[in-house]
Amino acid sequence: MSPFPFLVLLIITLFSSFGDSLKVPFRVNDLLPVLPPGISWPVLNNLHSAVDLLPSFVGSVTPYNGSIEWKGACFFDNQAKLEFTDGDRNGSGFGGAILYLKTEEAHSWTCMDLYVFATPYRVTWDYYFSAREHTLKLDSWEEPAELEYVKQHGISVFLMPAGMLGTLLSLVDVLPLFSNTAWGQKSNLEFLKKHMGATFERRIQPWRATIDPADVHSGDFLAVSKIRGRWGGFETLEKWVTGAFAGHTAVCLKDDMGNLWVGESGHENEKVTSVMSMWTRMQPAYAANMWNEALNKRLGTEDLDLHDILLETEKRGITFDELLAIPEQDDWEYSDGKSTTCVAFILSMYKEAGIFGPISSSIQVTEFTIRDAYMLRIFEDNQTRLPRWCQNENDRLPFCQILGEYRMEFPGYNTLDPYANMNEHCPSLPPTYDRPSQC
Numbered sequence: 001m002s003p004f005p006f007l008v009l010l011i012i013t014l015f016s017s018f019g020d021s022l023k024v025p026f027r028v029n030d031l032l033p034v035l036p037p038g039i040s041w042p043v044l045n046n047l048h049s050a051v052d053l054l055p056s057f058v059g060s061v062t063p064y065n066g067s068i069e070w071k072g073a074c075f076f077d078n079q080a081k082l083e084f085t086d087g088d089r090n091g092s093g094f095g096g097a098i099l100y101l102k103t104e105e106a107h108s109w110t111c112m113d114l115y116v117f118a119t120p121y122r123v124t125w126d127y128y129f130s131a132r133e134h135t136l137k138l139d140s141w142e143e144p145a146e147l148e149y150v151k152q153h154g155i156s157v158f159l160m161p162a163g164m165l166g167t168l169l170s171l172v173d174v175l176p177l178f179s180n181t182a183w184g185q186k187s188n189l190e191f192l193k194k195h196m197g198a199t200f201e202r203r204i205q206p207w208r209a210t211i212d213p214a215d216v217h218s219g220d221f222l223a224v225s226k227i228r229g230r231w232g233g234f235e236t237l238e239k240w241v242t243g244a245f246a247g248h249t250a251v252c253l254k255d256d257m258g259n260l261w262v263g264e265s266g267h268e269n270e271k272v273t274s275v276m277s278m279w280t281r282m283q284p285a286y287a288a289n290m291w292n293e294a295l296n297k298r299l300g301t302e303d304l305d306l307h308d309i310l311l312e313t314e315k316r317g318i319t320f321d322e323l324l325a326i327p328e329q330d331d332w333e334y335s336d337g338k339s340t341t342c343v344a345f346i347l348s349m350y351k352e353a354g355i356f357g358p359i360s361s362s363i364q365v366t367e368f369t370i371r372d373a374y375m376l377r378i379f380e381d382n383q384t385r386l387p388r389w390c391q392n393e394n395d396r397l398p399f400c401q402i403l404g405e406y407r408m409e410f411p412g413y414n415t416l417d418p419y420a421n422m423n424e425h426c427p428s429l430p431p432t433y434d435r436p437s438q439c
Contacts, residue, residue, distance in 0.1 A: 055116050055158035061099065062154035073161050074111035075103040075131065080157060082150075094147050099136040099155060103128050114160040119153075120306060121146040145307035152314065178233035185228040188236045189406075192227075195240050195431055200406040209402045213260045215387035219353065220252040221346060222262065223374060225408060243433030244371035245410050251346045265345035293334050298326040327424040328366035340366060343373045350378070362420035371433075372423045375412040 059068040059080075067081040079102045086095050099117065112129035121142045128134050141147040176187035192198040223246035225239075226232040235247025250264035295309045296302055304312060313323050330348060332338070340348065347365035350356065355378055356363050380386065383398060390400030401408050419438060426439040 056161045058115075058157040058159050060154035060156050062150065062152075063097075064151075065154065068157070070159070072103070072113040072159055074108075074113040075106050075128070077105040078103050078113075082155060094141040094144060096140045097138045097150070097155075099138070100133055101128070101136065102133045104131050106131055116158040116160065118156045118158065119146055119149055120310065121149070143307075145310075149307075149310060174233075174237070177236050178230050180229035180232075184232070188227040188232055191236055192239065196243070196245070197431070198245065199409060203401075203405060203407055207403065207405050209389050209400065211402065212387065212389055215389070216252050216254075216260055218252060218254045219349065221373070221379070222250040222252065223370070223408065223410070224248040224250065225404075240430055241428070242369045242371055243428050243430070244369055244374075245408070246370050246374070249343045249346055249370055249373065251349060263345070265340050265342050294328075294339070295323060297329070297332045297334075298323055325425075327364050327421075330364050330366055343368055343370045347373060356418050359418060359420045363418065363422055364424065367423045369423075369428065371412075371428075372426075374410045375414070375416045377414050377417045379414045381414055 058070045061068050061080045061082045063082050063084055067079045069077075069079050072078050081100050082097055083100070084095055084097050101115075103113065112127050114125065114127045116123065116125045117136060118124075124136070126134070126136055141150070174191075176184055177191060178184065179187065189198075189200050193200065225246045226235050226248070231247075238247055239245060248264070250262050253261045253263050255261065292305060292309065295306075296304055299309065299312055299316075301309075301312060309323075310320065313320060328339075330338075330344075330351070344366045347368055351360050351363060351365055354360065379399070381398070386400060390402075397407070398413060399408075399410075423439065426435055428435075
């Protein structure tokens with residue numbers, strides 16, 4: 001009888017008995033990158049995805065709250081504390097700080113943790129692969145406002161849950177989306193299939209419908225999906241974030257002479273805290289228009305900069321997250337006009353036309369995504385009334401597809417009756433995009 005089965009059994013028994021007290025020298029995930037690409041890459045691609053690019057908030061550390069503790073992706077026992085320093089690199093007199101981060105209890109000898117450290121005035125990062133106390137030195141504060149912010153709220157610590165390797169692999173998953181090539185198009189298709197469950201069934205020719213303008217009416221909704229090139233990549237990520245199966249919308253309009261036009265708006269108004277301060281310093285003229293005005297609207301104030309906005313939220317006893325969650329109001333006017341997304345532009349027309357009926361005053365269309373729009377139960381639901389030119393027997397769609405090699409799909413299309421305060425508190429987290437009732 002061969003001695004090898006007994007040896008294997010002995011090893012398994014040893015690890016079963018002492019597994020809690022032994023640290024394995026490596027995990028399979030840690031060694032995959034050094035294996036031949038034909039073996040490692042298919043496995044790695046299944047282990048990591050674009051979701052791994054999203055950082056996980058660990059906590060905020062100030063000089064006055066002692067230390068914070070958490071479990072990392074590599075090191076299971078971590079602590080951080082912050083100390084102010086007197087000197088600074090530019091003689092501003094603001095001083096600086098040192099962040100002490102202690103890492104212990106690594107799950108293997110080959111792993112590492114990747115962190116992002118942020119205030120509204122800066123974003124920096126570092127990685128750790130040894131169990132010891134590490135230091136992150138901030139030579140000086142950008143301005144007195146940053147020092148005051150850190151005194152009150154601390155430095156936010158974010159963990160990249162997939163570690164260095166997983167984060168890099170996630171970037172590999174995302175970067176090809178922006179290539180204006182057949183490879184880029186395939187990458188977009190595969191990304192949406194993998195992360196959103198899209199099917200992309202290939203249509204039978206013809207892929208282009210011959211439209212009779214007489215069948216098109218003012219207000220007809222156009223949904224557009226681009227799956228190639230730079231904007232195709234941006235649209236793919238927007239679809240993934242919002243759960244929408246289209247990346248842009250437009251509306252058909254007819255003038256008094258019966259001429260057919262297409263109207264659209266592409267002005268986006270997005271707000272991300274950590275990016276705010278960086279963009280403020282690079283493009284100060286744009287910064288006020290992008291978020292300071294929007295935050296002032298939510299506070300009912302005027303001309304406050306980011307620092308004063310943070311002070312005002314503190315006075316009122318609300319968090320910055322709560323401030324961002326205040327619904328946008330359709331009647332808010334900014335310095336460059338009303339700030340509307342492509343879909344809000346269309347829904348505002350519907351609102352003025354009375355499509356939302358008696359609840360119109362309780363509908364803020366600026367809170368709607370493209371997904372929210374096509375789920376509204378306001379579209380034609382009798383397929384026999386659709387124009388003859390859009391009755392493609394092979395597609396069997398409840399709407400007209402004008403163009404495209406692949407069948408367009410809109411889960412939940414034409415299913416939700418409008419209600420007051422619709423979509424003002426709805427989450428949109430991938431991959432399920434669960435939508436609570438009446439949110």
